[in-house]
Amino acid sequence: MDKEHLLIVFRILSAIRVFLTKHRSVLFLQDSYLKNNRTPTNERGFGLVEVLVATLVFAGSALAIMNMHNRASQSVHDTAQRSQAVWLVNSAVELMQINPAGFGQYESEAISASSNLSAFCSTTPKVCISTSCSPNEMASFDMYDLMCQQAQQIAEPEIDITCAASPCNTNDLVNVKVSWSSRGALDKSNKRQKVAFQFLRN
Numbered sequence: 001m002d003k004e005h006l007l008i009v010f011r012i013l014s015a016i017r018v019f020l021t022k023h024r025s026v027l028f029l030q031d032s033y034l035k036n037n038r039t040p041t042n043e044r045g046f047g048l049v050e051v052l053v054a055t056l057v058f059a060g061s062a063l064a065i066m067n068m069h070n071r072a073s074q075s076v077h078d079t080a081q082r083s084q085a086v087w088l089v090n091s092a093v094e095l096m097q098i099n100p101a102g103f104g105q106y107e108s109e110a111i112s113a114s115s116n117l118s119a120f121c122s123t124t125p126k127v128c129i130s131t132s133c134s135p136n137e138m139a140s141f142d143m144y145d146l147m148c149q150q151a152q153q154i155a156e157p158e159i160d161i162t163c164a165a166s167p168c169n170t171n172d173l174v175n176v177k178v179s180w181s182s183r184g185a186l187d188k189s190n191k192r193q194k195v196a197f198q199f200l201r202n
Contacts, residue, residue, distance in 0.1 A: 102139030109143035121148035
């Protein structure tokens with residue numbers, strides 16, 4: 001149970017304590033009356049204190065169920081986000097292997113997209129579907145399509161493409177990492193999750 005739910009329970013307990021303090025004399029008279037006026041069959045209804053305790057138990061159970069539901073929802077959300085991120089990484093790697101001459105442009109576009117995605121997506125590059133494009137134009141179009149179209153289901157996506165060597169040549173190790181904002185991260189100080197992939201530049 002997180003701090004918000006514990007605070008709600010604490011407020012309920014405080015309200016019950018204040019109520020019992022204000023109505024202590026009434027509860028005492030009620031209890032005395034019940035003791036002195038019992039029916040021969042000892043039948044009696046529920047007392048006010050019993051009702052309040054039952055209400056508190058019900059409230060605690062409801063909060064626990066809500067907390068479990070929230071955790072399950074976060075887990076489902078993060079699983080879907082991770083699947084999308086894995087697909088995005090694999091797609092980026094495939095595109096760079098198809099267009100190795102545009103590798104430098106892929107690196108540059110990844111930096112621009114991750115630093116300010118809104119600004120990056122506000123400028124549409126040359127569409128390289130039915131027209132011929134240079135390697136750099138193809139790289140720009142690929143990154144725009146990945147980050148501005150395909151990554152819409154990912155929360156605050158960022159992509160990082162780095163080469164182990166500079167300049168990056170054939171057979172040098174390339175690292176591709178996609179990160180996103182996670183709702184259910186265990187480490188609350190770092191809510192960004194990531195997936196990474198390495199390949200040798202062709």
